[in-house]
Amino acid sequence: MPERLELTKNAQFYVPKNAVDDSILNEILGAASDNMEANSEYVINLFRSDRVVDEGDINYKCSIRVFPSTRPVYFIDEELEDRVFAFIILIEYQNYLAVFKKSCANISDVLKEHFTLIDSRDLSSTFNDDEVEFQKLALRNMTVSERAMRARSYEAADLKGLLSTHSAGRSIPYYLKFRQGAITKTISGTGRIVESSQRKTLDEIACWVKEQVDSIETPSDNNSFLESFAKKVELAEVLSMCEPSAILIESNPLYARIEKDRLPILYKASHGRNIKVSSRIVNSLFSALEQVYELDSGHNVVGREGCSKLRKNEKTLTLSSKILTKFRVTENGKDVTLQKFIVKNGFYSVTFSDPKFMYFMGSCFEDSSGISEISSILEILQPQNEIAAVTSEKGEFTNTSSEFDADSMFGVVEQLHAGDDYVFCDDFGIEWADHITLNKEDSSISFIHSKHGDISTSASNLHEVVGQGIKNLGYMYFNKEKMIERINGTFSNTYNNNRVQTNINRIRKGNPNDADAYLDGLLKDYKLHRKCILSCSFLSKSAVEAEFRKIQAGTPVRGHIVQLLWILSSFAHAVKDMNAIPIVYCNV
Template sequence: MEGAIARENAVFQKMRMRNMSVSPHVMRNKTLEAPNLANVVGPAGSRRYAPQTYAVSVDGIYSTATPSTGRIGVRSNKVNHEELIEFAVTIIDALRLDPVAVSPFIKTFARPMPLADALANSNPTAIAVDTARLAAAVIGEEATVRLVHVGDEIKKLSTEEVDELLDLLEQALTIEGNGKTRAARFPGEDNTVARISLNKSRIALRSLTLGNDAKVAVETRDLALGEDPERRPLHSFLDEKNCFIVLFDDARLSYIDGQVFRDEALLDGGKGVLPFLHPEGSLEDVTDEKGAFVADQVTFDESSTFGVIVERVAAKDGILICDDLGDEWADFIGIKKEADSVQVSFYHGKHGALTLSAGSFHVAVSQAIKNLGNMMFPSERMETKVQSWNTTYNAPNQPTQIPRVIRNDAGDLAASVARARNAPDVSRRAVIVTSSLSKKVVEDEFKKIQAGKRPTHTFVQLHWLLQSFFSACTEVGASGSIVCRP
């Protein structure tokens, strides 16, 4: 369809889009209209939206397309049947062209495509559980289900058991076979640990023995333990929620959330990701997120992510507040006033082993996206918020003497917040500070993909998660960034 409508010289004038993020805190759908959308929609705001319908102008001809149904329309005066046939032949011929020069604008989107089309030109090669989505469903304030052991008695999995299960489920399996039903195995092993079915419109997860799936079930949290009449095996829940990722031998294709997407960005060398990653050398020496605490402590440990934020990342912020715990908007909130501008920063700190897994990022991204609206400092909530800052930081089970207001070069804190809220020249940043990611490692991974290596499922997850974060920030007029290891 793109070859017929979204040609290289097409001017996009209207588009209805669906957000591909699974976060409940993002805009789900939006419609944009302009004489030329390429002039008003940047790539950071388009990466996580899938076009549902669009209208273009090519050589004075106004056309519309709906990719999911294949419908193509052209605005014109009434025509006779011969002209209608000529139009149909022209469109059919354009659809047959391969390869074809496609509009650079449409390439900035991850475009959905029918599963049948993907399978006609490529083969699925790997499958893995979308552990980031599973973790979101079972862990944290917004969890909707719990994992339980089934047997003689129903018993909820402990936090440690959930973590172990997620680590196990994160392993990628190689898909083998040529039929409709295919087996998935660990690379180099013979035992089948999962089976999938390649149906007409979706991929179904038929079985999964990885992680003692037969002994783990999923219950709703709305009912007491053991009383959910719709309790089902883990693999059934994963299938129902499309909570798995399938990769193809075409590196541009990924089956995510029950839909095949073609994402050219994975082949662009990281142009849509690397500029948002900022190396910070001191994160190499971090050993904990918050550090250890004693009663008379007045600063955060230098070897903690919190310490790096205070002393390095947010060092130029005249106002810096620790907002961790309680009604938390961010781990730290910074305000920097310069001669002609104000900058508001929400810092979210994390620590972990160096990895390219999305799992370690999911909590931080979720927290950052959830609190983007609070970067506007809503006036009705600020009195209580400012009062909570006029205290010392009390770590879990250990009060300290660390003031929540780390720095304040403006005096009246409430007035400073009000000025930042109302300033016409304010810029807002959501910053994730983590020791679990290295910019060079990410850069090297993009280079390998450009050289022909297929991306791993964990890197695809990470890429999608970061793009969702950057896109969500753009939606509210903020900028998103990651401060990480060099």
């Protein structure tokens, strides 16, 4: 009967915590077939069958269940069901368990109880960097800021030598695709390894399992490319030095998974019935999940102390939320709470009081670049004496206003850039920045984003302006035609603010008639460089430096200081990734 199977090379590998007996394997198989169609029979039902492959000199045990399963259809207002065939295959080879599965019920809890997953870091050590071509890499930045760049992905024929590793130390690889000779493999953050090939027989799959186990048992000592990235550390070690400070639900991958698998979201009403929630409720739910939540000393979520907290387990951190247990998702015909779905799939991240650590996808990681990066981050803060007198972002306006107030942030920016050849005010509408300046002598293009506020080390003021700066980085590489279009269009008007039409020209400096020839020369200049500048009256370099030096000295700081560090770091790296220069104008 097993000879009928044709399988892909797609599995997770585990090692047992203790001796494996029949009861444990039966428990896994039973959990997997929990969504089996009622009153149906197994297509294949095999338990710990001993098999031998002479060609591969391999002896292994195999357990298989193939069965029909049904799941509700939600695209039509009738009680219809999809009928699919699910399977779970467990291959025991030496001291390893390889798990192949599709459309079966959740088995993660029983696996975690009895086995340890061979994670992506261990799988990445099964090959020599010099023998592979890294074709795709997805990275999770070690930040939970709402406005910072959280994830990036890169793709090339071979990323070695192409991908800058200047920010790699604080980036966690969670998806890797590489070519090894004629073989293409992918490794995901969930410890899943997939190899492209034709479908194979059960014995051929077992031979493939042997190859992977042999590679795991003899790891390579040359992983210089991947070792540049954040390294995995034991959670217990981290918790002995610091405490969790903030938690973020990874709402984007959560939503993408729900959309991809068309999983309906239900709500458990007071009468005990599950009702399908409206799109308005779903939008409100994900809007709440997108926020970053700070944790107090008892690991309760600040503002929701009575219903949500982070639980510290022996080797994991898990989220506990009464609200999320009210929501359900239907997966493979079974309802699971949204809390359990999030925890099972690792759709949450946790930062710590020590900013060099982060918990992501069920593992803890350390920024391998270390706190030495703090000095380079502080260098991008450039105090400007004029900012001390700023009292507003844009000032007051009348119909006769022809200049921005001298004590406004906009006025100070124009004063600081009075020596540039062209200064444009691009505030409002589809803006690229608040101000854009061009300087041929300096061979530079500057995009400036301004925000005013009281001096504080709070990260909240920085969220918005960093988000604007990162969002508009792509516009910095405009061509001449695009800029001429804006000069003849938006910039040809006077400034309008809150329905007050002023006499402030949007072209603050420079002759628009000369712009064509000027841009032609500037954009061809081989010395041309770009600056992304944040002008922030609420930041004091001395105050920020005092807090960051505490981090370097190992002194505990409040959670918002850690967030401030990550936000500034994320801004710096995002700008550098675009081959631009990050600068922050601030108070002394």
